[in-house]
Amino acid sequence: MNKLDMTQAIMVAKETKEVSWENIAEAVGMSPVWTTSACLGMNSMPSDKASALCQYLDLSAEVREALEQYPTKVWDQAVPTDPLIYRLYEVVGVYGPTMKEIIQEKFGDGIMSAIDFNMSIERKEDPKGDRVIVTMDGKFLPYKAW
CATH class of the missing domain: 3.30.1160.10 (Cyanate lyase, C-terminal domain)
Known part of the structure; x- marks a missing residue:
């Protein structure tokens, strides 16, 4: 599983469970900003944090493994439109x-x-x-x- 698929799985689980980033961060034991960044693929999670997140959101071992992978931090160089x-x-x-x-x-x-x-x-x-x-x-x- 790549980081993009991982993020999609996390977003679906977050919406399905109707939880906030603060709820997820609390379950993981990290800050909401760092946890969200890792879930969006911009940071890697230590194994224990990735396991806690996947347990909290009922996600697969593939998601856990993707969370643990080192990211390639790339973003669009154009002016953002959001x-x-x-x-x-x-x-x-x-x-x-x-x-x-x-x-x-x-x-x-x-x-x-x-x-x-x-x-x-x-x-x-x-x-x-x-x-x-x-x-x-x-x-x-x-x-x-x-």
């Missing part, structure tokens, strides 16, 4: 250079790791309309000179 993903793309397009300037001013010449990284997504009630809070927490990796 409105939510496009807005995140727009945030990086508009504020990316600002983020780079401020990060490098505070830390030096380097990057924020997407490997040693945590992210959370929260909802904040607001009388003018609920707010989305996305927190990204990545290790700073300085560029080396040699």
Whole structure:
């Protein structure tokens, strides 16, 4: 089973069981963001986590094996058309250079790791309309000179 088939099987089981990503993450013992990313094929799961997910969603050993496989992280290079993903793309397009300037001013010449990284997504009630809070927490990796 490949990652695409794996994701489809997980999505069908999630919908059939009427569970949320938070429910699945709780059953796996990991964060909702990381669990969802692994289920969408962008991360691999350790064997115990993949087994817990498959047991929770009543999925096959083939799905477990696919969850454990190392991913090839590829995404479309075109501007995304999904409105939510496009807005995140727009945030990086508009504020990316600002983020780079401020990060490098505070830390030096380097990057924020997407490997040693945590992210959370929260909802904040607001009388003018609920707010989305996305927190990204990545290790700073300085560029080396040699």
